[in-house]
Amino acid sequence: MQLSFCIIVKNEAENLPRCLSSVQNVVDEMVVLDTGSSDRTIEIAKSFGAEVHSFEWRNDFSAARNESLKYVHGDWILVLDADEVLVPEIVPTLKQAIAQDDYLVFNLVRQEIGAAQSPYSLISRLFRRHPEIWFSRPYHAMIDDQVEALLKREPHWKIGAISEVAILHEGYQADVIAGRDKVNKARSTMEGFLATHPNDPYVCSKLGALYVQIGETAKGIELLERGLSTVEDAATQYELHYHLGSVHVQLNEIEQAAHHYQQAIQQPILPKLKLGAVNNLASLLKDAGDLQNAQILFQQALKIDPNFAIAHCNLGATLKAMGQFSSAIAHYNQAIALNPNYAEAYQNLGVVLLKLGQVPESVAAFQTAIDLHQQQNSPEAERLQQGLREMGLL
Template sequence: MPTLALVLIVRNEERCIGRCLASAAAYVDEIIVVDTGSTDRTKEIVLGHGIPVFDFVWDDDFAAARNYALSLSTSDWNLVLDADEYLTDFEPQFIRQFMNNPRQLGRIQIISETVVEGEENEVRGHITRLLPTGVGYKGRIHEQVDALYPRMPIPITVRHDGYLGTDKSGRNIPLLLAEIRDAPADPYYLYQLGKEYEGKHEWEASLRCYSQSYELLQGIEPYAPSMIVDYVYMLIRIKRLSTAMEVLDAYADRLAGFPDYHFVCGVFYLDLILSDPDTYLPYLPRIEAAYLRCLEIGEDSGYDGVIGTGSYAAWYNLGNYYEVLGRQKDALHCYRKAADMGYRKAMQRLPEIM
């Protein structure tokens, strides 16, 4: 039976390393932990779990650190996690069967907790993290698996809370700039740099990176749908509405099944109408149509994106739309739908309009 290792690179992770190790211990045959320079209790906690810790001198290269950690594994397969992640779902029978074929890669689901403008969100992503022995990484940051094997979805789900209350831009931006110097025509690193600047509220710098990424994009990249949506949100933020409309029109067919695309359309058309009601009021029905389309698609669209755009967040925004139009009964119906799904904003709004 193929063996499986959990492989981690860590640095100053005393807050969460124990949780990560405990979540995976029952499913793996060995655990490899490589420390890149911790000054807190990370090593002590790992050793307390009976797991050895290996040291790696950090050289501003995530792929190099991960590949060193992978080289220490004696297992047939490696599950690569970060310390601020932890397993919530793992189907051992399926995974063991999957590992009988060493010429494929496993894509796991990662649910990341985020806070955007004071509101908690969860973002669903799928990333290749289950690797057969001999497969490694390339790239200083946002490192990618360096193999041509097919990437298959597998029933492993991980939660990630490392984005909460942290600012890693001081580390990430120089590494991304170095990658861009080496590959100036790579839209992926420009997109990631734009996200870093957005997190720092440097809107113009973020827009510049998003714009450059968009111009280089082929539209078939796995991250393209999310990149398009993030780009449109930034265009809305800084009132480049005509450009936003061009982008939305260009991808209307290709992203027809993506709820996040239709959700940002609803946000966009509201801003467009408010910018010039005399000109754009005829676009009003498009707001309703956008959120109804989100709900028609639902959460199981197959895309990575923000959880709620195909359910409770769309119901809530649709309720806002009906409330503004004076359609009280319809608004209440939508708010109740969102509240039944546990959406806090809807729960708060319901008693205010009843």
């Protein structure tokens, strides 16, 4: 089976070499569609042997994706963004997958590097080249709508999901994602789609979550609940319940939040995709004093992903509250090993060490937490410093 790679880019000179290096020896051809770069993007793409085409940007990701599909020739197509890389260990599995004659799409697990709450997502980026598969939706471009329609006409096809991480997304930065210009563009584009698809669950989920993010909470809740009233697929249902759980936490409506997290966890999707809901429900139980059930859920999260740093930190806090200080320290240290910039883990470690009378070690942990809080411009740095001064530790 011939495997083609295609990507749309604009001014990606910094990211593109890593991306293309990850697929160069895996695929049979690379198609790069440039949408107006003014840096070395085109030169870099050509240096990797990619076929480069130009396309005028129309504020529509699907239009650009579909243009790139015109130039591929392989039996299967792999799509990445410039700030993504293909995991080398997944290549044999991908090769085995596309050798099967009865599959149309393989959904891939993407890991968001730097995302604390929901580090994994499932995306449809590996699919058979078929005249009736193309991208739709101007902002969250995806093939899912066309695949669903095609399956109704050609039900013999299968859809697969590869459970191991296949893609690393290096571009997850909260400050970039929250940038006002990007938020406004996303909002405008999704609102345009919603105007003609008012009950589409997927856009209700994405736009509803965006409304909550920018403080338009009532509008966000209305859209999320509207999406729940029409949703059928489990992945979108998970997202809707997860977002509703999170907004009810913000509103201090704990019972409603717990209900939505429980509903999210019950969805028949890959366990990796449920980590956010499992962790958040466990946190609600911990804060409510139900430490044993919180411990069970945090341990469940770590069984799914032993490298889930926030669950190690939260389990440490739960064990501390249960008086199991040695185990708490072990989980705080594991969280720090996984994320050396984890200020809260250092801070919590300092608290436990102080309870055990290990004052120098405690002060060292607190000082690291203060330094990290300051680097992150968190007001917690000053509060923590003041508390340590009052105890005579600084």
